[in-house]
Amino acid sequence: MVKVLKPKGQIKRIDGFKAEPAKAPEKKVEFDQREESLRTLSQFFLGEMDLKMRMRQMSLATGKEPQEWVATLEILKDNVIKTEHPDLKLKMYQGMVDLLAKVGQKEDLFVIQQIIARYNLKSFKDIGFERVEVDVAKDACPVCKKMAGKKFRIDEAMETMPIPCHDCSTEVDAVKGYCRCRYYAVF
Numbered sequence: 001m002v003k004v005l006k007p008k009g010q011i012k013r014i015d016g017f018k019a020e021p022a023k024a025p026e027k028k029v030e031f032d033q034r035e036e037s038l039r040t041l042s043q044f045f046l047g048e049m050d051l052k053m054r055m056r057q058m059s060l061a062t063g064k065e066p067q068e069w070v071a072t073l074e075i076l077k078d079n080v081i082k083t084e085h086p087d088l089k090l091k092m093y094q095g096m097v098d099l100l101a102k103v104g105q106k107e108d109l110f111v112i113q114q115i116i117a118r119y120n121l122k123s124f125k126d127i128g129f130e131r132v133e134v135d136v137a138k139d140a141c142p143v144c145k146k147m148a149g150k151k152f153r154i155d156e157a158m159e160t161m162p163i164p165c166h167d168c169s170t171e172v173d174a175v176k177g178y179c180r181c182r183y184y185a186v187f
């Protein structure tokens, strides 16, 4: 007979540790960051246990309890490196972007949007395309609308990074500047 460790027991043990470090949220976050973190993780078959483990590791390393969304981002960063599957990688980056929008981290959000744009450009280039065209959201802001239909050589776009648009004014959740412009390959 095989004995199986029950997850419940493990969760309780880790909860015991949690009593010590005082939780001091640095800034007001008006959504339920725990719920949002778990919702993000669940898209990738990750869950409460992964979050608790990571928070514990981070607490030990830094001496203070991380916010849940910060730990969630760290988990995703690790997984995005590990996964070989291009679609899953992109989905993880997008999950990070959505979470960053919720917490209002504009700079990080922009950086990850750039990673996504670069990744798309590279994928097109790898399969032999030379040019891309920008597609904008129907309800895009004026800055983004100006990009509609613009064509770039992939090499040029990789250098100048026209999207995500720097001065985008679209508000999504707690972030102003959530550019939703996308590249399409030009045949």
Ligand SMILES: [Zn+2]
Pocket (backbone or CB within 6 Å): 143, 144, 147, 163, 164, 165, 168, 179, 180, 181
């Ligand atoms: Zn844009």
Ligand SMILES: [Zn+2]
Pocket (backbone or CB within 6 Å): 140, 141, 142, 143, 144, 145, 165, 167, 168, 169, 170, 178, 179, 180
């Ligand atoms: Zn915009």
